[in-house]
Amino acid sequence: MSDDHGHHHPRPDSEVALRARALEALLVEKGLVATDAVDAIIELYERDVGPRNGARVVARAWADPAYRERLLADGTKAIAELGFGGAEADNLVAVANTAAVHNAVVCTLCSCYPWPVLGLPPTWYKSLPYRARMVAEPRAVLREFGLELPDEVEVRVWDSSAEIRYLVVPMRPAGTDGLTEDALAALVTRDCMIGTAVPLPPGPAA
Amino acid sequence: MDGIHDLGGMHGFGAVVTPGGDAPYHERWEPRVFALQVLIGVEGLGAGPGGRATRERMDPASYLEASYYERWLWSSERRLLRKGTIAPGEVEAMMERLAAGEPAPAPQSDPDQAARAVAWLREVVPLQPVEQARFAPGQRVRVRRMRPAGHTRCPRYARGAVGVVEHVRGADSLPDHTGPGDAPVEPVYGVAFRSDELWGRGEEPAWTVMLDLWESYLEEIT
Numbered sequence: 001m002s003d004d005h006g007h008h009h010p011r012p013d014s015e016v017a018l019r020a021r022a023l024e025a026l027l028v029e030k031g032l033v034a035t036d037a038v039d040a041i042i043e044l045y046e047r048d049v050g051p052r053n054g055a056r057v058v059a060r061a062w063a064d065p066a067y068r069e070r071l072l073a074d075g076t077k078a079i080a081e082l083g084f085g086g087a088e089a090d091n092l093v094a095v096a097n098t099a100a101v102h103n104a105v106v107c108t109l110c111s112c113y114p115w116p117v118l119g120l121p122p123t124w125y126k127s128l129p130y131r132a133r134m135v136a137e138p139r140a141v142l143r144e145f146g147l148e149l150p151d152e153v154e155v156r157v158w159d160s161s162a163e164i165r166y167l168v169v170p171m172r173p174a175g176t177d178g179l180t181e182d183a184l185a186a187l188v189t190r191d192c193m194i195g196t197a198v199p200l201p202p203g204p205a206a
Numbered sequence: 207m208d209g210i211h212d213l214g215g216m217h218g219f220g221a222v223v224t225p226g227g228d229a230p231y232h233e234r235w236e237p238r239v240f241a242l243q244v245l246i247g248v249e250g251l252g253a254g255p256g257g258r259a260t261r262e263r264m265d266p267a268s269y270l271e272a273s274y275y276e277r278w279l280w281s282s283e284r285r286l287l288r289k290g291t292i293a294p295g296e297v298e299a300m301m302e303r304l305a306a307g308e309p310a311p312a313p314q315s316d317p318d319q320a321a322r323a324v325a326w327l328r329e330v331v332p333l334q335p336v337e338q339a340r341f342a343p344g345q346r347v348r349v350r351r352m353r354p355a356g357h358t359r360c361p362r363y364a365r366g367a368v369g370v371v372e373h374v375r376g377a378d379s380l381p382d383h384t385g386p387g388d389a390p391v392e393p394v395y396g397v398a399f400r401s402d403e404l405w406g407r408g409e410e411p412a413w414t415v416m417l418d419l420w421e422s423y424l425e426e427i428t
Contacts, residue, residue, distance in 0.1 A: 022297050028313070029300075045237070087328075108213050111274065134209075161417035162420070163378055
């Protein structure tokens with residue numbers, strides 16, 4: 001079972017796992033669901049669609065000011081230029097961090113997340129404490145991730161409870177002049193695009 | 207509905223960063239449940255409110271106890287039962303067969319179904335253009351006080367609060383609509399709220415919470 005919610009102790013794995021297996025078996029037995037369709041969906045998110053997509057978008061925005069403008073003006077169209085898009089990014093809004101503003105994304109009511117650019121969300125994003133706390137004590141949450149922001153930086157928390165999804169465009173770290181887009185993309189982690197981390201400059205530790 | 211899922215601002219759930227929390231899932235059944243929910247939607251095997259609205263109806267204690275994909279499993283079963291795709295007791299009967307050592311049914315192949323699912327996941331459905339917007343960027347608005355019995359996207363913590371419209375996002379069907387007939391299509395606004403307005407003065411320097419709200423959640427400030 002996942003560490004979905006800290007100190008709770010969910011029921012043993014076996015019962016839920018068995019129930020999940022039984023539901024799939026039942027639908028397969030009835031001829032309604034094909035095993036390879038289930039596999040294809042899983043493979044899509046394990047192989048093709050994940051945070052490396054978002055990192056490519058951010059790297060392009062860092063490298064190409066005109067692309068950055070298009071991305072901030074219409075996220076859905078701009079990610080389509082790189083071949084990305086689909087369910088849960090039908091209306092993608094990119095929000096840029098600056099020296100004055102730090103953006104972070106949560107979904108308090110559900111766990112909405114821009115799948116086409118970030119893949120499926122990490123467990124913590126779906127957890128009860130993240131959904132409860134991020135709108136009400138964002139700096140305390142960011143501190144858990146090791147992110148301390150200066151007091152004068154405005155934290156903007158985007159609660160994506162409607163059909164708009166958000167992608168944080170972090171600030172390009174210093175010391176990255178002349179890096180290729182691939183090298184830039186390697187600096188952009190999933191958490192940087194949710195807003196619970198910022199990219200580190202390239203270095204031995206990175 | 208004002209259910210347990212409406213978590214914004216609640217205390218008592220502990221730390222966000224915990225061991226293992228970084229992975230999207232930990233057990234193989236979890237992505238299979240994710241994929242099954244997609245297929246139930248694509249193939250029209252379920253009925254009634256969607257997965258999200260259905261999960262909000264879990265009894266609160268079970269909701270808190272369940273993991274994320276366990277909730278998806280629960281809502282998938284409910285939607286299949288509503289449609290009559292499965293009958294009550296069928297899942298339990300299959301659990302008994304599998305637990306007794308009976309092999310799962312032979313894997314089935316249907317490349318067309320797989321293609322339909324992937325096409326559905328890659329499809330983009332934008333918001334509709336706004337024909338007439340009651341509010342404009344820069345305008346101060348108040349979130350209506352309400353206690354809707356059905357699905358809503360208006361979180362409790364924002365109700366009664368005053369914010370400033372920053373964006374008119376587009377027009378979208380009102381998720382609160384329960385019929386009869388089609389849901390009204392309304393403008394959706396990006397509204398900025400100061401933390402003081404939502405939570406009072408706290409220990410942290412003030413921050414901003416941004417929420418996308420349907421027009422009927424908002425009222426003019428008089």
